[in-house]
Amino acid sequence: xxxxxxxxxxxxxxxxxxxxxxxxxxxxxxxxxxxxxxxxxxxxxxxxxxxxxxxxxxxxxxxxxxxxxxxxxxxxxxxxxxxxxxxxxxxxxxxxxxxxxxxxxxxxxxxxxxxxxxxxxxxxxxxxxxxxxxxxxxxxxxxxxxxxxxxxxxxxxxxxxxxxxxxxxxxxxxxxxxxxxxxxxxxxxxxxxxxxxxxxxxxxxxxxxxxxxxxxxxxxxxxxxxxxxxxxxxxxxxxxxxxxxxxxxxxxxxxxxxxxxxxxxxxxxxxxxxxxxxxxxxxxxxxxxxxxxxxxxxxxxxxx
Amino acid sequence: xxxxxxxxxxxxxxxxxxxxxxxxxxxxxxxxxxxxxxxxxxxxxxxxxxxxxxxxxxxxxxxxxxxxxxxxxxxxxxxxxxxxxxxxxxxxxxxxxxxxxxxxxxxxxxxxxxxxxxxxxxxxxxxxxxxxxxxxxxxxxxxxxxxxxxxxxxxxxxxxxxxxxxxxxxxxxxxxxxxxxxxxxxxxxxxxxxxxxxxxxxxxxxxxxxxxxxxxxxxxxxxxxxxxxxxxxxxxxxxxxxxxxxxxxxxxxxxxxxxxxxxxxxxxxxxxxxxxxxxxxxxxxxxxxxxxxxxxxxxxxxxxxxxxxxxxxxxxxxxxxxxxxxxxxxxxxxxxxxxxxxxxxxxxxxxxxxxxxxxxxxxxxxxxxxxxxxxxxxxxxxxxxxxxxxxxxxxxxxxxxxxxxxxxxxxxxxxxxxxxxxxxxxxxxxxxxxxxxxxxxxxxxxxxxxxxxxxxxxxxxxxxxxxxxxxxxxxxxxxxxxxxxxxxxxxxxxxxxxxxxxxxxxxxxxxxxxxxxxxxxxxxxxxxxxxxxxxxxxxxxx
Numbered sequence: 001x002x003x004x005x006x007x008x009x010x011x012x013x014x015x016x017x018x019x020x021x022x023x024x025x026x027x028x029x030x031x032x033x034x035x036x037x038x039x040x041x042x043x044x045x046x047x048x049x050x051x052x053x054x055x056x057x058x059x060x061x062x063x064x065x066x067x068x069x070x071x072x073x074x075x076x077x078x079x080x081x082x083x084x085x086x087x088x089x090x091x092x093x094x095x096x097x098x099x100x101x102x103x104x105x106x107x108x109x110x111x112x113x114x115x116x117x118x119x120x121x122x123x124x125x126x127x128x129x130x131x132x133x134x135x136x137x138x139x140x141x142x143x144x145x146x147x148x149x150x151x152x153x154x155x156x157x158x159x160x161x162x163x164x165x166x167x168x169x170x171x172x173x174x175x176x177x178x179x180x181x182x183x184x185x186x187x188x189x190x191x192x193x194x195x196x197x198x199x200x201x202x203x204x205x206x207x208x209x210x211x212x213x214x215x216x217x218x219x220x221x222x223x224x225x226x227x228x229x230x231x232x233x234x235x236x237x238x239x240x241x242x243x244x245x246x247x248x249x250x251x252x253x254x255x256x257x258x259x260x261x262x263x264x265x266x267x268x269x270x271x272x273x274x275x276x277x278x279x280x281x282x283x284x285x286x287x288x289x290x291x292x293x294x295x296x297x298x299x300x301x302x303x304x
Numbered sequence: 305x306x307x308x309x310x311x312x313x314x315x316x317x318x319x320x321x322x323x324x325x326x327x328x329x330x331x332x333x334x335x336x337x338x339x340x341x342x343x344x345x346x347x348x349x350x351x352x353x354x355x356x357x358x359x360x361x362x363x364x365x366x367x368x369x370x371x372x373x374x375x376x377x378x379x380x381x382x383x384x385x386x387x388x389x390x391x392x393x394x395x396x397x398x399x400x401x402x403x404x405x406x407x408x409x410x411x412x413x414x415x416x417x418x419x420x421x422x423x424x425x426x427x428x429x430x431x432x433x434x435x436x437x438x439x440x441x442x443x444x445x446x447x448x449x450x451x452x453x454x455x456x457x458x459x460x461x462x463x464x465x466x467x468x469x470x471x472x473x474x475x476x477x478x479x480x481x482x483x484x485x486x487x488x489x490x491x492x493x494x495x496x497x498x499x500x501x502x503x504x505x506x507x508x509x510x511x512x513x514x515x516x517x518x519x520x521x522x523x524x525x526x527x528x529x530x531x532x533x534x535x536x537x538x539x540x541x542x543x544x545x546x547x548x549x550x551x552x553x554x555x556x557x558x559x560x561x562x563x564x565x566x567x568x569x570x571x572x573x574x575x576x577x578x579x580x581x582x583x584x585x586x587x588x589x590x591x592x593x594x595x596x597x598x599x600x601x602x603x604x605x606x607x608x609x610x611x612x613x614x615x616x617x618x619x620x621x622x623x624x625x626x627x628x629x630x631x632x633x634x635x636x637x638x639x640x641x642x643x644x645x646x647x648x649x650x651x652x653x654x655x656x657x658x659x660x661x662x663x664x665x666x667x668x669x670x671x672x673x674x675x676x677x678x679x680x681x682x683x684x685x686x687x688x689x690x691x692x693x694x695x696x697x698x699x700x701x702x703x704x705x706x707x708x709x710x711x712x713x714x715x716x717x718x719x720x721x722x723x724x725x726x727x728x729x730x731x732x733x734x735x736x737x738x739x740x741x742x743x744x745x746x747x748x749x750x751x752x753x754x755x756x757x758x759x760x761x762x763x764x765x766x767x768x769x770x771x772x773x774x775x776x777x778x779x780x781x782x783x784x785x786x787x788x789x790x791x792x793x794x795x796x797x798x799x800x801x802x803x804x805x806x807x808x809x810x811x812x813x814x815x816x817x818x819x820x821x822x823x824x825x826x827x828x829x830x831x832x833x834x835x836x837x838x839x840x841x842x843x844x845x846x
Contacts, residue, residue: 044842071473081723109473117774117807118721119692121334139473145480147463148470167470185782185789186769203770204809210766236835238778243830249837269845272838279767294846301844 039297040257040266046304048094048232051254055228056101058300059256065226066174068106073172074098074138075224077180077195078114078129080241081122087235087248090180092128094230094254098178099136110138111168114198117241120144141168149201156287157217159209164201169222177224177260181231181267183239183247186211188278190240191267192227192260193219212279219260219289227263229255231270261290262297269294307575307585314383314572322390325443329450329689330458332481338729341690347385348443349519350682351732354434358680359734374523378530382513382520382569388442389513389520389569391449392505396552399506407549408509410557413564418514418521425518435706438683442517445497447684448698448709452486452494455689459483484717487700490709509552514567524566531588534574536561540582547574547583656758656810664820665702666713666750666800669720670728670736673823674703681735683709687727693718695802696727710735713749715802715818720749722776722801748827750800750818752779752793758815761790771804771816777830780804780816791816796828 041058043051056062066072076090084091095112102110112133116123120142124130130140142148149164169175179195186207187194196218197203206214231253238247253270257263261284265275275281275292285292324344328336336344345351346366355363370381382389425436438444459481466478504511513520536547541561548556551574555567575583664674668687671677688696688711695718696711703710711727713720725744728736739747760768771791772780779798782789791804793816800818808814839845 042844042846044844081721111473111475119724122692122721122724139475141475142479145463145482147467147480147482184769185772185775185778186767204807207768207770207807208760208764208809210764211768212766234837236837238832240773241776243776243778244832246832246834249835251837251839266846270839272845299846303842 037298038300039259039291040255040262040294041300041302042266042270043254043256043302043304045252046254047252048091048230048254049097050304051232051252051302052094052097052101052228052256054302054304055254055256058302059226062101062105065176066102066105066107069108070106070173071171072102072107072110072174072176073168074102074110074112074176074178075169075195075199076112076114076129076178076230077190077198078120078123078127079117079198081118081126082241083126084128085233085245085248086242087180087182087233088239088241089123089127089129090178091230091232092132094228094232095129095178096132096136098176098228099133099138102174102176103137107174110136111141111172112138113141113143113166113168115143115166115201115203116198143198146201152221154221156220157214159213160206160217160220163205163218163221165199165221166201169199174226175222175224177227179227179229180233180235181229181251181253181271182235183237183271185239187215187280189268189271189273191229191264192224193264193280193284196224212283215280216283216287216289219284220287223260223289225258227255227257227260229263229267231255231267234271236271259290259297261285261292262294264290265292265294266299307572307583310572310585311576314380314570317384318390318393321385322387322394325387325446326450326454328686329447330455331689332455332459332462333479334690334692336690338726341686341730342732345443345686345732348732349381349386349523350437350441350443351684354680354682355732355734359737363734370523371526374526375530377532378527378534378565378568378570379520379523380570381523382510383571386442386513386519387446388449388501388517389510391446392501392510392512393552393571395502395505396509408551408554410548410551410559411508411554413555413567414515418524421516422518422521432679433706434679434682435708437518438681438709440516440518441682441684442513442519444682444684445501447686447689448490448494449498451685451689452491452698453498456483484694484697486698489700490698493709509554510567510569511554513569514553514555520569527568527570528565530565532585533565533588534563534568534570534572534583534585536563537582537584540580542580542582544580546577546579550574550577656763656813656815658755658757658813660755660813660817661753662817662819664750664822665699665707666715666802666818666820667703667824668696668711668713668727668736669744669747669749669824670725670731670739671824672737674820675822677735678703678707678710680733681707681710681731682733683711684732685709685711686730686732687711687736690726690730691718692724692726693721695720695806713802713818713820715805716814717806719774719803719806720801722799745799746827746829748798748800748821748825750798750802750820751795752798752800752804752816752818754780754791754793754816755813756790756815758810758813759790760810760815761785761788768809770807770809774803774807776801776803777827779830797830799827 041055043055076095078089080088082088099110151164153162177192179192182190184190193215231251233248234251235242236249255263255266264281268275352363352366356367463480466480501512545558548558553567553569555564667674667677697714698709699712702712728738756762767788769782772782777797779794780791783792802818805814805817808816
């Protein structure tokens, strides 16, 4: 009952935020956060698409994020030539439903891409994401050539001050981040912030110049408008691509938040680790890029 | 009988095979299946011959077909199946259309040179060296020319168009593609070959095929005895010389009304231009050949065959000597297996300091050993073209002089994907033998080495782990190192895919790299434990 009330009152607040986005521009999005009833939605026990429907509904619906005629970019993790059950890439069922919801909300076009680690056409195909996106009416975009990336300069970061980002990240109206929760040998854990590495061309620079700091610094350039963490299949060990099916557990969970740090913090707890032990989450929180302390935010927990 | 349909048939088939083979090498969109690759190249003489010997199978049928084809119809292979021959015909055709119309004239065969050259190419094969074949095999030459020179043109055009589409938010038809630059030496050698062959075909038609090409010379030995032959009827011939002027093999001597069948490539141009209906293409008659010179009134038309052009001959001799010298260059101590590390890049300041110690190049999975690979591969670069990750690149001196242009695994350019066996599937010579996915997963083509002094974690004191991230077996895994994590390697489960080396961000020397296994070994299967879920159903950890 409580939850319902929150949702109802949230619609008005959501409209206000929507207006804030329209008039104040995308950069003011974070400022509009406080007006929302929930900072974070955690859903458990359903199929990826069903959990997303419930979660986005609790956030006030997709129309909170996507306005008619807007250009949307969705950034899942499609880094590896692996089937969905291996837990290395975002679940295609989830990506498909997000594309559908965006188009239903009136998006002019929905683009999906990743700068993959394995050969990109195989990743797009074997992850099941290409077929899912095309079936839903979205467009798959290549991220395999340096020519798709353009140089940007930004301030605020301590290590990362310029980089080449994919043109879609620069040019789209709405940016939705859809990572999968998994173990990672480099960054310990890979969730929302780590997923941003697939938006840039030169990842080697990050590895060379304090990986955790660079991951946090990216947020000074841009923060996704919505983060959706796929924790349906979770790669618990031998990440980020896994050695065998032994590495994967079925968790059937989903996290949604506008706050990328909060989403990472909550997902880290699902994984069984303390977010304070993950350097990049700690660094981003300390720089005021989001809230790591989950006791300070309003969480809606949904069990299906 | 009107024989002009023969030329039309020849042209149609030739265009088909030229386009087919060019597409194989130019394609960068992975458009073709492995079966398509195999069938398309199945009728190429040198690869089929090598495969028939080293990996007997369907290739025996291919080689039998080509030999029978030649025995029945002459060197049809050179006109219809050989992509380099057809490419030369295209250049000759353009030459013929040029302002200053080129006409051919009869030249005597350069018999001694041809056979010496054929001997030079074939005899090293007996000692297990394919180097001369690599250099001169027309199919492999065409492959390298297409991959090194034609493909970049196609890619540039594609990228211009794709950029235009991308501006309009259209991404589903064309995508942009990044090429890997080949070694300048490879580029220069290939360009010189194209320039040389381009020049000879522009001025003298099939001169390359009838002097240098080992396949041409070899098939010429058979085509002398072909059952179907072009013949000049002594009665009907008026010595007008049209046939000789149309003959790009320059093998019709009007004076004696004879044709040098060892050089005739069965293009049938002469049949089309003969206005006296004096030329026929029929099965061999059993009557003995009349070789007497024509006499009588028609003799007035006789043309005196021009003396051989001495400057061109000099050019050929010089190039022959040059090629022989190049072959002689193959010093035994440059063969892989020697202990000398190859240092090519000088060290800039502030970069990694310890050179990579590589005692052996990495040969592709399925090649079994470096030695075996060097012995069979003709460097056609079909696998280079098919390789989805660009890790296969033509080598320069990685295998030593002996293996120049044979592909090697270049882990600074790409990684070998765990779930890919494409190079072994498409190799037309059998230098890379097809392997199953399961076999590939346990095949060790090289071993990982970690150089801590170059590692970011050690030098910069920050986390990195790019190597372990890309390792498919976790032969490279991270272990605690103070507050950080540093790589540790387990060579037993390493497959030598080079993912760690490719991902390692240090320059110029990598902190982690793969040294080739001269003989490919078996890797152990990685041990895994079942991951546990600490979370109860419906539980929220916050």
